Amino acid sequence: MNVNAPQLPSYISSENLGPWHIYLQQVEQVAPFLDKSLWPWIETLRRPKRSMIVDVPIRRDNGEVEHFEGYRVHHNTSRGPGKGGVRFHQDVTLSEVMALAGWMTIKNAVVNVPFGGAKGGIRVDPRQLSLSELEGLTRRYTSEISSMIGPDKDIPAPDMNTNAQTMAWMMDTYSMGEGRTVTGVVTGKPISLGGSLGRQDATGRGVFVTAREAARKLQIPLEGARVAVQGFGNVGEASARMFAQAGARIVAIQDVSGTIYNAAGLDVAALKAYQQANGTLLSAPCGEFIDNTAFWGVPCEFMVPAALESQINRFNAEQVLARIVVEGANGPTTPEADAILAERGITVVPDVLANAGGVTVSYFEWVQDFSSFFWSEEEINARLERIMAEAFNAIWQLAEQRGMSLRSAAFVIGCSRVLEARATRGLYP
Numbered sequence: 001m002n003v004n005a006p007q008l009p010s011y012i013s014s015e016n017l018g019p020w021h022i023y024l025q026q027v028e029q030v031a032p033f034l035d036k037s038l039w040p041w042i043e044t045l046r047r048p049k050r051s052m053i054v055d056v057p058i059r060r061d062n063g064e065v066e067h068f069e070g071y072r073v074h075h076n077t078s079r080g081p082g083k084g085g086v087r088f089h090q091d092v093t094l095s096e097v098m099a100l101a102g103w104m105t106i107k108n109a110v111v112n113v114p115f116g117g118a119k120g121g122i123r124v125d126p127r128q129l130s131l132s133e134l135e136g137l138t139r140r141y142t143s144e145i146s147s148m149i150g151p152d153k154d155i156p157a158p159d160m161n162t163n164a165q166t167m168a169w170m171m172d173t174y175s176m177g178e179g180r181t182v183t184g185v186v187t188g189k190p191i192s193l194g195g196s197l198g199r200q201d202a203t204g205r206g207v208f209v210t211a212r213e214a215a216r217k218l219q220i221p222l223e224g225a226r227v228a229v230q231g232f233g234n235v236g237e238a239s240a241r242m243f244a245q246a247g248a249r250i251v252a253i254q255d256v257s258g259t260i261y262n263a264a265g266l267d268v269a270a271l272k273a274y275q276q277a278n279g280t281l282l283s284a285p286c287g288e289f290i291d292n293t294a295f296w297g298v299p300c301e302f303m304v305p306a307a308l309e310s311q312i313n314r315f316n317a318e319q320v321l322a323r324i325v326v327e328g329a330n331g332p333t334t335p336e337a338d339a340i341l342a343e344r345g346i347t348v349v350p351d352v353l354a355n356a357g358g359v360t361v362s363y364f365e366w367v368q369d370f371s372s373f374f375w376s377e378e379e380i381n382a383r384l385e386r387i388m389a390e391a392f393n394a395i396w397q398l399a400e401q402r403g404m405s406l407r408s409a410a411f412v413i414g415c416s417r418v419l420e421a422r423a424t425r426g427l428y429p
């Protein structure tokens, strides 16, 4: 076993080769800062524990059969069962799902919930499917990955373009196979099926709590602060709403349809109502539409990327004027952009901390399902706030002590917890 100081493996290029390589670079950056006793185990973070590629055929409404490719990856299960969302998107790849599963491993350890990291997805543009086609796709996918999931094995949840209804179909399909109702197989379910109060807003709430903590440290008042949000779905909308409730001004919102800007502040509730009625933000009557690339240069104190990976990159990082970037999305900032933002004195609250509110309340949901005893929303939000604030402060303190970024500090804490568990479990003799 190699116990020398960890070296950057030859298969990791400094070029951006996709999300999985970005995840690997992030692990490599902190390897030298991990306790020496953990070095022999770092390899365990460099590949998934297991991954599955599945063919997902469905019958389209016109009678034709169409095939989609799906994935479920268990990145690491040293600390407990796999846990992570399911994404439906036309650009999903195995590399992306591996990275998303890797980030789940680190995230779950950062907030200290007793899970490993997993993720799943299907390469499909869900906007092209009818509701019954989506149900068929979800059910077939669940059936194909059923050997990998289970309440004590791997517990999926919503991610991009999936929601509580998707989780209801997954829970029902899995339960049909088991011959009994197994609510704990997924989280993010409807409340009527054992879902948790507070899960819907949990990721956005966690984004807001970590932003508020960072603002306190940097003495930036939230009242009147300008906020730019990319993504107006589950995470982006809830984050924007909570910033607005705290007195901040949401000056720009970008979604897949375009970018809306209003220096005086956008009305988040009106935009949500407009989006629900029209399926798009385009032509909402409360701001001006600006070029998508101009979004990155909008004057603001907070920028919340809450859509896809690699959105802040070497091409636009110089443009960013925010004082704090709070990563609602997974992997929205490339390592090159991280370096540029650091050089320019912009603080990045990393994804593995900032968006961990979702999985934290998923953990509460899982616990509630096991005990069939449900908590009040006040209790859930209070526990979530405490976990997020404590995780933030531990990471901030380590970053200060070691003179490192918040991302590196979060990775040091996350990787150490995972590798300590792995080392303690030992090897088959």
Ligand SMILES: NC(=O)C1=CN([C@@H]2O[C@H](COP(=O)(O)OP(=O)(O)OC[C@H]3O[C@@H](n4cnc5c(N)ncnc54)[C@H](O)[C@@H]3O)[C@@H](O)[C@H]2O)C=CC1
Pocket: 158, 159, 160, 161, 162, 203, 230, 231, 232, 233, 234, 235, 236, 254, 255, 256, 257, 306, 307, 308, 309, 328, 329, 330, 355, 356, 358, 359
């Ligand atoms: N849903 C959850 O609980 C969690 C989600 N995340 C991450 O947050 C991010 C967003 O997820 P959700 O809000 O759940 O997804 P969602 O499907 O609810 O919303 C996605 C939003 O991104 C926008 N979008 C898509 N492509 C875009 C593009 N090319 N440019 C600009 N905007 C674009 C969509 O229009 C939509 O407003 C993802 O990175 C996801 O992995 C992280 C932790 C938990």
Ligand SMILES: O=C(O)CCC(=O)C(=O)O
Pocket: 083, 084, 085, 086, 104, 107, 155, 156, 157, 158, 159, 187, 188, 330, 355, 356, 358, 359, 360, 362
């Ligand atoms: O709630 C969960 O289990 C996972 C949410 C998720 O996919 C994420 O944090 O990226």
